[in-house]
Amino acid sequence: MIIGVVTFPGSLDDRDAARAVRMAGGEAVLLWHNDHSLKNIDAVVLPGGFSYGDYLRCGAIARFAPIMQEVAARAQGGMPLLGICNGFQVLCESHLLPGVLTRNSDLHFLCRDQELIIENNSTQWTSEYSIGQHITLPLKNGEGSYQCDDETLRLLESEGRILARYVGENPNGSRNSIAGITNERGNIVGLMPHPEHAIEELTGPTTDGLGFFTSVLKSLIAL
Amino acid sequence: MTLDTVKSALIDANQVQPYRELGLRDDEYARIKSILGRRPTSSELAMYSVMWSEHCSYKSSKVHLRQFGEKQPKTDALLVGIGENAGVVDVGEGYAVTFKIESHNHPSFVEPYQGAATGVGGIVRDILTMGARPIAIMDPLRFGPADASDTKRVLPGVVAGIGGYGNCLGLPNIGGEVVFDETYSGNPLINALCVGVMRHEDIKLAKASGVGNLVVLFGAKTGGDGIGGVSVLASESFDSAKPSKRPSVQVGDPFAEKVLIECCLEIFAEDLVIGIQDLGGAGLSCATSELASAGTGGMHVVLDRVPLRDPSLAPEEILMSESQERMCAIVEPEKISRFLELCTRWDVTATVIGEVNDSARLTIEWENEIIVDVPPRTVAHEGPVYERPFAEPAGQKRLQANLPNSIARPRSPEELRMTLLDLISCPNLADKSWVTNQYDKYVQGNTVLAQPEDSGIVRIDEKTGLGVAISTDVNARWCLLDPYEGTRLALAEAYRNVATTGARPLAVTNCLNFGSPEDPAVMWQFERAVTGLADACLELGLPVTGGNVSFYNQTGDVAILPTPVVGVLGVIDDVAKRTAMAISTEGDELYLLGETREDFAGSEWAHIHGHLGGMPPRADLDHERRLANLLIEASTSQILSAAHDLSDGGLAIAVAEMSLRKRVGARITIDGDPFVALFSETPGRVVVVVSQWHRNEFLALAASHRIVTHHLGVTGGSALVVADNFEIQLSELADAHQGTFPRLFAGTR
Numbered sequence: 001m002i003i004g005v006v007t008f009p010g011s012l013d014d015r016d017a018a019r020a021v022r023m024a025g026g027e028a029v030l031l032w033h034n035d036h037s038l039k040n041i042d043a044v045v046l047p048g049g050f051s052y053g054d055y056l057r058c059g060a061i062a063r064f065a066p067i068m069q070e071v072a073a074r075a076q077g078g079m080p081l082l083g084i085c086n087g088f089q090v091l092c093e094s095h096l097l098p099g100v101l102t103r104n105s106d107l108h109f110l111c112r113d114q115e116l117i118i119e120n121n122s123t124q125w126t127s128e129y130s131i132g133q134h135i136t137l138p139l140k141n142g143e144g145s146y147q148c149d150d151e152t153l154r155l156l157e158s159e160g161r162i163l164a165r166y167v168g169e170n171p172n173g174s175r176n177s178i179a180g181i182t183n184e185r186g187n188i189v190g191l192m193p194h195p196e197h198a199i200e201e202l203t204g205p206t207t208d209g210l211g212f213f214t215s216v217l218k219s220l221i222a223l
Numbered sequence: 224m225t226l227d228t229v230k231s232a233l234i235d236a237n238q239v240q241p242y243r244e245l246g247l248r249d250d251e252y253a254r255i256k257s258i259l260g261r262r263p264t265s266s267e268l269a270m271y272s273v274m275w276s277e278h279c280s281y282k283s284s285k286v287h288l289r290q291f292g293e294k295q296p297k298t299d300a301l302l303v304g305i306g307e308n309a310g311v312v313d314v315g316e317g318y319a320v321t322f323k324i325e326s327h328n329h330p331s332f333v334e335p336y337q338g339a340a341t342g343v344g345g346i347v348r349d350i351l352t353m354g355a356r357p358i359a360i361m362d363p364l365r366f367g368p369a370d371a372s373d374t375k376r377v378l379p380g381v382v383a384g385i386g387g388y389g390n391c392l393g394l395p396n397i398g399g400e401v402v403f404d405e406t407y408s409g410n411p412l413i414n415a416l417c418v419g420v421m422r423h424e425d426i427k428l429a430k431a432s433g434v435g436n437l438v439v440l441f442g443a444k445t446g447g448d449g450i451g452g453v454s455v456l457a458s459e460s461f462d463s464a465k466p467s468k469r470p471s472v473q474v475g476d477p478f479a480e481k482v483l484i485e486c487c488l489e490i491f492a493e494d495l496v497i498g499i500q501d502l503g504g505a506g507l508s509c510a511t512s513e514l515a516s517a518g519t520g521g522m523h524v525v526l527d528r529v530p531l532r533d534p535s536l537a538p539e540e541i542l543m544s545e546s547q548e549r550m551c552a553i554v555e556p557e558k559i560s561r562f563l564e565l566c567t568r569w570d571v572t573a574t575v576i577g578e579v580n581d582s583a584r585l586t587i588e589w590e591n592e593i594i595v596d597v598p599p600r601t602v603a604h605e606g607p608v609y610e611r612p613f614a615e616p617a618g619q620k621r622l623q624a625n626l627p628n629s630i631a632r633p634r635s636p637e638e639l640r641m642t643l644l645d646l647i648s649c650p651n652l653a654d655k656s657w658v659t660n661q662y663d664k665y666v667q668g669n670t671v672l673a674q675p676e677d678s679g680i681v682r683i684d685e686k687t688g689l690g691v692a693i694s695t696d697v698n699a700r701w702c703l704l705d706p707y708e709g710t711r712l713a714l715a716e717a718y719r720n721v722a723t724t725g726a727r728p729l730a731v732t733n734c735l736n737f738g739s740p741e742d743p744a745v746m747w748q749f750e751r752a753v754t755g756l757a758d759a760c761l762e763l764g765l766p767v768t769g770g771n772v773s774f775y776n777q778t779g780d781v782a783i784l785p786t787p788v789v790g791v792l793g794v795i796d797d798v799a800k801r802t803a804m805a806i807s808t809e810g811d812e813l814y815l816l817g818e819t820r821e822d823f824a825g826s827e828w829a830h831i832h833g834h835l836g837g838m839p840p841r842a843d844l845d846h847e848r849r850l851a852n853l854l855i856e857a858s859t860s861q862i863l864s865a866a867h868d869l870s871d872g873g874l875a876i877a878v879a880e881m882s883l884r885k886r887v888g889a890r891i892t893i894d895g896d897p898f899v900a901l902f903s904e905t906p907g908r909v910v911v912v913v914s915q916w917h918r919n920e921f922l923a924l925a926a927s928h929r930i931v932t933h934h935l936g937v938t939g940g941s942a943l944v945v946a947d948n949f950e951i952q953l954s955e956l957a958d959a960h961q962g963t964f965p966r967l968f969a970g971t972r
Contacts, residue, residue, distance in 0.1 A: 009478070009481075009482050009485075009569065009570065010391070010478050010481055010482070012391075012392075012393030012481075012666050013393075013666060013668075015667070015668075016666070016667065016668040019668055019685075034568075048666075049393065050390075050391045050477070050478060050481070052478065053391065053476070053477065053478025053479075053481075054391075054478075055478065108383070108660075108661055109383075109386045109387070109390055109661045109662075109663075110660055110661070111659075111660050111661070111662060111663050111664060111665065112656075112660050138665045140390075140663045140665060140666075142390075194665065196668070197665040197666075197668060199668075202671055202682070202798065202799060203665075203668050203669060203670055203671060203682070204665070204668075
């Protein structure tokens with residue numbers, strides 16, 4: 001199974017996401033923002049970072065990258081797509097997921113180990129977790145506060161599309177402590193914390209993040 | 224508008240020039256005239272003035288810094304030494320590592336966010352210039368009193384600037400220091416360290432070799448930032464309609480630097496450059512003159528070709544501009560098209576601005592007229608050298624005689640308990656998460672240890688686990704009391720910190736922050752500090768690979784504490800074997816390594832009581848070497864559960880920090896005067912945690928290295944217990960330790 005990781009100018013965690021894919025047993029390929037074709041890619045990760053410096057609005061320019069046309073089209077057709085941090089912001093800007101990510105409520109960049117609770121294990125990226133499972137992943141962003149209108153929030157809650165929430169003190173002012181959401185179909189997932197930085201004891205707080213990558217590989221094999 | 228050309232300098236030979244406003248002395252100006260055989264053009268004057276400034280020429284420090292070369296120990300590790308953008312050391316398996324530390328003190332006081340941000344940007348480009356991928360940064364920071372209103376302006380801005388720039392570059396921030404002292408009011412020290420890694424064969428140097436090779440300027444366009452003082456030329460000689468004063472602070476664009484890094488690494492991978500230099504202080508003047516003087520010797524530059532952000536810039540300003548995120552490369556003509564292709568791929572502007580020749584002159588033209596025609600070495604390497612007078616300050620002996628004996632010492636268990644709480648919550652020893660949580664430590668996925676660990680460790684090879692460790696240290700109060708001994712102690716501590724985590728110390732960098740070199744007392748501190756560091760490096764067998772001097776850190780007559788920040792780089796064969804500081808299991812044995820004496824002069828305890836006087840302890844480098852060897856061997860053979868260096872605050876603070884990390888307590892027994900045992904700052908000591916199974920093996924190893932061990936107690940419980948004295952619940956310690964920074968800086972940004 002081949003998972004593509006997109007490199008936008010300013011992407012930072014692209015090589016790290018590729019490493020996570022390999023550690024989960026998949027093959028990782030770096031995709032260039034200016035390319036058009038996804039070729040034989042089975043799933044895509046939009047990695048963390050500051051695409052185009054995040055100067056306009058996080059993810060606002062990256063969504064117009066040539067590769068994103070194909071990524072969006074394939075994802076709407078069911079291809080698994082995970083946006084981590086800046087990738088989540090790109091997914092929201094692309095309207096592949098609802099809502100936006102705004103400045104953290106205390107206005108500071110925050111890097112810390114964050115406890116989460118998994119609330120949906122029926123997506124292609126979370127099937128290896130159990131509902132109610134607590135996991136700890138690095139959180140590191142300046143604009144991670146998830147915001148949406150009341151109607152969207154009601155829908156997300158009622159349809160079980162909130163994939164994970166922050167446990168304990170809300171780190172950034174996200175509505176309902178949302179850390180990640182999914183689309184209705186469960187193939188497009190956006191997550192603010194970084195599973196790719198929790199894949200080995202040596203360099204991460206836990207290995208809790210590996211499950212996102214093993215989940216998608218299993219779901220692809222099952223197809 | 225008149226252009227001052229070489230031709231007009233010959234015709235209008237006696238024109239009065241504002242050299243004094245540019246910081247040049249009468250004799251320096253006369254020397255420029257004698258080098259050129261005529262008066263300099265305004266562009267030449269601008270170049271000489273900035274390249275001969277203290278910042279660029281090291282004119283006051285050079286005579287002392289020579290010691291680092293003269294006293295360099297024999298080593299096979301050094302691949303590139305002092306003089307290049309950064310030193311390079313061999314770390315094995317074909318890898319080379321380059322690291323360096325620089326100051327950005329004055330800009331950060333003026334504009335904390337941009338000053339600190341561009342400080343990070345500058346040091347990262349220095350590392351990149353060597354051909355290396357930058358892999359981590361660190362920031363030793365010093366501010367005025369934590370509760371001073373100006374600190375509330377400077378510190379949050381500096382931290383946000385370091386985070387804003389470093390995070391966006393994707394560089395993990397793995398350590399540093401945050402220290403407060405009255406003397407840094409108005410003179411904050413913002414030092415930035417970067418480390419990078421490359422293969423041996425990929426090392427790049429700053430030289431323009433090969434007649435006919437092309438000079439390429441690439442990266443950001445050139446604007447009016449950082450021109451500062453040179454604007455006196457522009458406003459006097461040129462069009463008065465344009466902005467008369469240019470800003471002296473540079474503005475950073477981390478995104479531009481991030482793409483520049485990736486672009487350079489692809490260019491390096493295809494071996495497309497002969498030489499490369501970043502544009503930092505003194506911009507194009509520095510880059511062109513340094514490249515030319517280190518290579519074939521001559522260069523011609525067409526200044527009109529420089530892409531400008533502000534078309535109103537005069538040629539002098541273009542030469543001086545310190546616009547960030549720019550590099551200058553020397554490229555062979557047959558490789559230029561591929562070079563430009565890679566720049567296009569990364570949307571990096573690249574322009575051929577000149578050519579290497581063998582004229583032994585650096586010539587620069589503007590609008591078809593020659594405006595610069597100089598021997599490049601006289602600009603870049605043959606600046607003035609001063610033997611500034613130095614003399615021990617008048618009050619030095621009195622200062623050393625003023626022992627901290629007048630402060631009432633805690634005696635009762637309750638007083639000792641309060642002393643621990645006072646120390647662990649004081650700004651210098653309090654938890655720094657409020658700062659470090661604003662830095663990304665995870666990016667690149669190779670960070671094995673980061674703050675508050677004794678040293679930061681990053682993995683450089685996933686297959687073998689090879690990694691590097693870095694620590695920066697100095698107790699500047701000790702340096703005031705005795706700059707020679709204090710600097711040796713700084714090296715000893717950084718060395719010990721690296722060894723404590725299991726890495727073998729390999730090389731040294733430094734950032735020497737001092738007051739005005741025109742004050743003989745400051746110059747004495749500087750001379751003593753450099754001599755101390757050079758002597759200690761020789762004794763420990765570590766080469767100094769480079770460094771940075773920052774003078775004029777003073778307000779009025781009051782200089783900062785002499786602050787020679789020392790950085791030590793170590794190598795660890797397998798990062799999986801590193802030793803961390805946390806007590807993580809119950810029932811392990813705690814040992815103190817090294818002897819404790821009564822050392823309170825310059826201690827944190829004396830500092831919180833407003834006292835600074837006496838003599839610092841002596842650095843015992845033979846002991847330090849044996850201690851380091853023990854710690855490295857014990858780490859390699861995996862018999863340590865944890866280890867932590869004792870420094871500010873002494874034993875009590877060290878054990879408390881080890882317990883707080885994973886909230887596992889300890890019960891310790893101390894001998895002799897409990898105040899001395901708990902809070903003395905005798906150097907050369909480390910606390911280790913050893914499981915019962917490894918205890919005998921460890922004690923035998925310690926004996927073989929002739930290191931004294933004291934059994935302190937056992938780990939476990941939810942409190943720190945000092946037998947027969949007091950106990951403190953970890954929750955109470957944690958509240959004290961972690962509450963200080965949020966209380967001081969909450970709501971600031």
